Amino acid sequence: MSQISEALRGLRLGNRWDSAPKWVRSVGLLLFIAFAFYLPFLNILPFAYIRTDLNPTGSDWASVLFLIVVYMIAAVGLNVVIGFAGLLDLGYVGFYALGAYSVALFGSPSSPVVEAIQSRFGLSDEWAVPFVMCIPIAIAMALTAGVILGAPTLRLRGDYLAIVTLGFGEIIRITARNLDPITGGAAGITQVPVPPGPEIDGRSFFNTIDAERWYWLALVILILIVWLASRLEHSRVGRAWLAIREDEDAAAVMGVAGFKFKLWAFAIGASVGGLAGLLFGSKQQYVEPNAFMLNLSFLFVAMVVIGGSGNIVGVLVGAFLLTYLPERFRELQEWRPFAFGLALVLVMVLRPQGLVPSRRRAAEIEDRRHEAEEAAADA
Amino acid sequence: MDFDALISGLDRHTLDGITRGSIYALVALGYTMVYGVMKLINFAHSEVFMVGTWTVLGVYTVLGATAGMGVGAVVGTTVLALLAAMLASAGTALAVERIAYRPLRRKGAPPLIFLITGIGCSLVLVETFGQVLKAFFGPPFGRVTVNVPSVIETKVVFTIPGLDLPVTNTRLLIIIGAIVMMVALDTFVNKSRLGRGVRAVAQDPDTASLMGVNQERVIMLVFVLGGAMAGVAALLFTIQYDITKFDIGFIIGIKAFTAAVLGGIGNLRGALVGGLLLGVVEVYASQIWDSSWTDVTAFIVLVLVLMFRPTGLLGESLGKARA
Numbered sequence: 001m002s003q004i005s006e007a008l009r010g011l012r013l014g015n016r017w018d019s020a021p022k023w024v025r026s027v028g029l030l031l032f033i034a035f036a037f038y039l040p041f042l043n044i045l046p047f048a049y050i051r052t053d054l055n056p057t058g059s060d061w062a063s064v065l066f067l068i069v070v071y072m073i074a075a076v077g078l079n080v081v082i083g084f085a086g087l088l089d090l091g092y093v094g095f096y097a098l099g100a101y102s103v104a105l106f107g108s109p110s111s112p113v114v115e116a117i118q119s120r121f122g123l124s125d126e127w128a129v130p131f132v133m134c135i136p137i138a139i140a141m142a143l144t145a146g147v148i149l150g151a152p153t154l155r156l157r158g159d160y161l162a163i164v165t166l167g168f169g170e171i172i173r174i175t176a177r178n179l180d181p182i183t184g185g186a187a188g189i190t191q192v193p194v195p196p197g198p199e200i201d202g203r204s205f206f207n208t209i210d211a212e213r214w215y216w217l218a219l220v221i222l223i224l225i226v227w228l229a230s231r232l233e234h235s236r237v238g239r240a241w242l243a244i245r246e247d248e249d250a251a252a253v254m255g256v257a258g259f260k261f262k263l264w265a266f267a268i269g270a271s272v273g274g275l276a277g278l279l280f281g282s283k284q285q286y287v288e289p290n291a292f293m294l295n296l297s298f299l300f301v302a303m304v305v306i307g308g309s310g311n312i313v314g315v316l317v318g319a320f321l322l323t324y325l326p327e328r329f330r331e332l333q334e335w336r337p338f339a340f341g342l343a344l345v346l347v348m349v350l351r352p353q354g355l356v357p358s359r360r361r362a363a364e365i366e367d368r369r370h371e372a373e374e375a376a377a378d379a
Numbered sequence: 380m381d382f383d384a385l386i387s388g389l390d391r392h393t394l395d396g397i398t399r400g401s402i403y404a405l406v407a408l409g410y411t412m413v414y415g416v417m418k419l420i421n422f423a424h425s426e427v428f429m430v431g432t433w434t435v436l437g438v439y440t441v442l443g444a445t446a447g448m449g450v451g452a453v454v455g456t457t458v459l460a461l462l463a464a465m466l467a468s469a470g471t472a473l474a475v476e477r478i479a480y481r482p483l484r485r486k487g488a489p490p491l492i493f494l495i496t497g498i499g500c501s502l503v504l505v506e507t508f509g510q511v512l513k514a515f516f517g518p519p520f521g522r523v524t525v526n527v528p529s530v531i532e533t534k535v536v537f538t539i540p541g542l543d544l545p546v547t548n549t550r551l552l553i554i555i556g557a558i559v560m561m562v563a564l565d566t567f568v569n570k571s572r573l574g575r576g577v578r579a580v581a582q583d584p585d586t587a588s589l590m591g592v593n594q595e596r597v598i599m600l601v602f603v604l605g606g607a608m609a610g611v612a613a614l615l616f617t618i619q620y621d622i623t624k625f626d627i628g629f630i631i632g633i634k635a636f637t638a639a640v641l642g643g644i645g646n647l648r649g650a651l652v653g654g655l656l657l658g659v660v661e662v663y664a665s666q667i668w669d670s671s672w673t674d675v676t677a678f679i680v681l682v683l684v685l686m687f688r689p690t691g692l693l694g695e696s697l698g699k700a701r702a
Contacts, residue, residue, distance in 0.1 A: 088491055090498075152686040159420045160685060162494055163636055167678030170633075178671050294629075298498060305495050338510055341502025345479055348496045352488045365488065372487025 036219060039065055040212035052327045059327055062211035063283075068323045069218040070279050075303040075319040076222070076229050076312060077272025082301065083310035083358070084233060085265035086245030087154070088162040091169030092300045095142040095270040097292035099277025101176060101183065102138035104287040107131055107193035112182055131193040135278065142274025143267050145172075150266035154259055169297050177289040188288025192281050206282075214283045221279065225272060230312055232268070241265055246364065295337060302340050306347050308354030310361045317356050385666040390542045392662045398550050398619060400658020401557035405612035406635035407642070407650035408564060409472070409605030415581045415645035416601045419490065422497030423475045425632020426504035427468045427606050431613025432623035433508060434467040435460045436519070436527045444530045453530055457614070460530075465610035472606030473599060475500045481595075501628075509625030524624045527617040553615045558651075560611050564604065565647050573600060581645065630674060634661075637681040643691030652692060 017025065040062040042048055053061045074096055081089045105113045106129040114128045129137070145168075153164045176183045183189070195217065197205025206213055232238050240261040243251035248258050281287045299322060307318020326336045347355065353362040385392065406428050413421040438444075438460040448456070479496035512520035519525040531552070535545040568574035579587035580597045588594050616631070617623060638657045642649025657677060664676040684691065 082491070086489075086491060088494055152682065156685055156689055159414075159418075159490065159494065160640070160689075163420065163633070163640075164678075164682055164685060167633065167637075167681055171675050171678050174672070174675050178669070298502065301495065301498070305492075309491075334510060335506075337502055338506035341499045341504075341506060344499030345496050345503065348488075348492050348499065349479070349482045352483065352486060352492045365486075368487040368489070372485065375487075376485075 033223065037216060040215055050328070052324075052330075058330065060211055062215050064324070064327045066211055066215040066218055066283060067280075067327075068320055069215060069222050070276050070283075071300070071303065071323045072316050072319040073218065073222050073225055073279070074273055074276035074300055075307070075315045076225050077269045077276065078300050079304050079309065079312065079315045080229060080232070080272070081265050081269035082304050083315065083361075084238060084245070085241040085262055087262060087265060088159075088301075089165045089266070089269065090162050090294075090297050090301065091149075091165035091167070091172075092269070092273050093292050093294060093297040094165075094169040094172035095145060095273035096277035096280070096296070096300075097169075097172050097176065097289075098142045098145055099138040099274030100281030100287045100291070101189075101277075102141045102274070103131070103134040103278045103281050104189040104192045105183070106137050107134040108189050108191040110191045111189045112184065128193065131195050131282070134193065135275070138274045138278040139271045142277075143271040146267040146270025147263065150263050154262045154266060166294070166297070169292075169294050173289050173292050173294075176292070183289075186289060188286060190286050192285045192287055194282055194285065208285065211283075214279075218279055221275065225275075226312055226316070229272075233312070237261060237264060242360075299340065302344055305354055306343060308356040308358055308361075311354070311356055311358035314354050314356030314358065318354070381667060385663055388666070390539075390544045392666055393659060394544060394546070394550065396659030396662035397655055398553050398658070399662065400638070400655035401554050402612050402616050402619070402654075403631070403635045403638045403658055404651045404654025405557050405560060405608050405615070406631055407639040407654050408561070408608040408647065410636050411639040411642075411644050411647060411650045412577070412601045412605045414639070416577060416598060417480075419480070419493050420497070420636070421472075421475070421602075421605075422494060423479065423500040423504060424472070424605065424609065425628035425635070426501045427472045427475070427628075428609040428613050428616075428631055428635075429508065429623070429625070429628030430471045430504065431464040431468040431610040432527070432617055432627060434464045434610070435614050435617045436525065436623055438463045439528050439530060445528050446530065446532055448530065456530055457618075461611065461614045464613045465607040468610030468613060469603045469606035471504070472602040472609070476599065476602045505626050505628070520625070522625060524622050527621050527623055529618070529621045531618055549618050553619055556611065556615055560608060561647070561651050564608065567604075568647060573597075577601060633674075634677050637677045637684075640681060640691055641684050643693040646691070646693050649691055649693040656692075 017028075020028075042051065042061075048054075051061045052058045052064045074092065078089065078092050081087050081092075105111045108114060109118075109126055109128040111128075117123065118125065118127055149165065149168050153161055156164075177186050179185070194204060194206040197213075199205065203209065206217070240251070240256045243254065243256050244258050244261060252258050280291075284291075303318040303322050304315050305318075306322065307316065308314025322340070326333050326339075332339075351357075353365050406424070409424045409427065410421060413419060413424070439456065442456050442459065444452070444456040475497070479500045480493055483492055483496060508520055509522050531549055533547050533549050536548045536551055538545050568577055576587070576592045576597050577600065579590065579592050580594055584594055587597075612631075634657060635654070638653035639650050640653070641657055642651065642653025657680060660680060661673055661676050665673040
């Protein structure tokens, strides 16, 4: 392990990238993005071996790519909470579920909520809230839930927050399962709307067959979210999060309003999670409570910390690995939770800063290690 | 909402709640002691309990225990199962400490990382019983609910006069067993030399180590004691509910943690108060609404307690508990 990391350090990819001229970086980034858009059609050997549909039982490659990108969006959102602000949110799946349920409840003509609105205002059976309107609704619902959950609990120590958010994730799922008259109960909601678009070959633009269109849509949103998150990281708010994460008391003394910024992180993270859930629900065109088990929360946390909490590139790598590998090796899928658990323990014990660490965070952990050694030497 | 069902059977539901709460309280001890000493939620503690329930099942299977044995055989198998469960749970807790927490303590990692390795250990343990053991040994391991033989036959021992409330032997055993274990632990922590070490580290780790308290040993002791209590809880749980499952620890763990917070985390007596209270509240809630909402009750209680009384009902730390 240490030899590998030494070898990686020898390459100094990060430093080379940073010291490259600006035009090289821009061109490199554009090429990378173009490649990402081309990925669903990747057919050049040997690169095509990364596809997941090589054998007949494999999963549809474009759908897998879509799922990877949706999880990347969620992981970038969770990274704002865990990586930037240092708050452990174990109920992130709750916001993800809220996003998916919002678009289903308001957008599907067969949802109990829409049916109630139809009969109340005498609208036709076809009527539902248009998809575009569902986006702000989903974000607003997730954001509100984030504030409602965060306001009473963010004043507490971090560990309490972990348990309370865990409970929140379960509350959302159990409520969705038990509130039959509103959420459709265990049967879920069908006819979830898809984004609008021109009809091609007699099918609507976003349909269940042409998954690459969904992938491109998610990719555009991911690029937007990554850009926003990296702007946020280096803003005044981002610096406040950093200060709170490292030492809340010291930050408070320096005039950083801890509670306010923590709530911001929580709300921003929640709304991104809601957006990811919306994309997921819309692509499935079907939403049911069992899709939002707590394991998904742990998966999101694992993506963030295994990749490198606090570093957006690291988080994207983590999300990619943890979504792609189980799909590529589907025959091992039932071992996935076990592998997660093992990976979480191993990576964290051997490399507490993650696979692709945030440089600042790695330096902080190194610093603490020295302090711990000095303390041990004193004693 | 159905208050009539609650009121008409209030005595019965209260007894039910106390039984349930006794088990929560025992598991809560593990959380509260580790938290008191290390300021850390041991996420894998729920799985320490789960391992205990499987150990009980294992002992019963090996000994061929079933319902309807003689009194001597029942007492013998139960005591053996109890000891085995305590050992297995304490061993698991110790292993978790070794693998997931000690290396990080050496590295001085931030608290978040401890939580994450705890979750990792919890997943590994759950999956070991849900998947890994199934691959090697086949059923009963796997993702299904497994029946544990009810070795002790449920009989009505006496009826509480005035209330006309029948008390069964299993309930009596659970309530008395839990309270005896808690009193024993409380006495140990408050009276013995080792217990004084625990309280000293909880209060001020640096000063305690200056005074010659071996912090590593105290931490190990805390994990062993908490694990053993979870083992006791596991036996009592199987006596009452006759089942186990690979993920049975999850929901009990959440409840027990809620109980610990409710009573005041870090406070041993608080765990008892919190556990009993939570058990009763839950049973009442399942009568008023619907049993499918029971699990939500614990979470809502937890949020409410944290909002209004973040230190819990008997909010003080293990270190400050009567020196």
